[in-house]
Amino acid sequence: MKNEKGFTLIEMLIVLMIISTLLLITIPHISTNNSVVQNKGCEAFIKLVETQAHTYEMDKGxxxxxxxxxxxxxxxxxxxxxxxxxxxxxxxGLVKRKSEE
Incomplete structure (x- = not known):
C-alpha cells in the first residue's frame, strides 16, 4: 500500500495561483484608499487638538x-x-490645516 499523505505539486500550484490572484485584486484597492485613510486620520487629530485646547482652557483659564x-x-x-x-x-481654540489658510 502507498502512503498518500500531503499535497501534490499541482494542488500546491493551484493554491498559490488563487492566493496570487487575490493579492492582485486587493493591492490596488488598498493603495487608492491610502489618501482617504490619511485624511480621516488628520481630521481625527484636529478634533483631538481642539479637545486638548479646551482642556488647557479649563485648566489655565x-x-x-x-x-x-x-x-x-x-x-x-x-x-x-x-x-x-x-x-x-x-x-x-479652533484648529485647521495650514494649507487651508
Missing amino acids: EFPESINVLMSDGYLESETCPNGDELIMEAN
Missing part, C-alpha cells in the same frame, strides 16, 4: 497661543497630522 504651548505643557505629543500636514490654532 485661557486658550493656548499655539499648538507649541500644548506640546510644551504636555497636552500633545505631536504638532502635525499623521500624514505630515501642519496645523494652526486660532484664538478661540
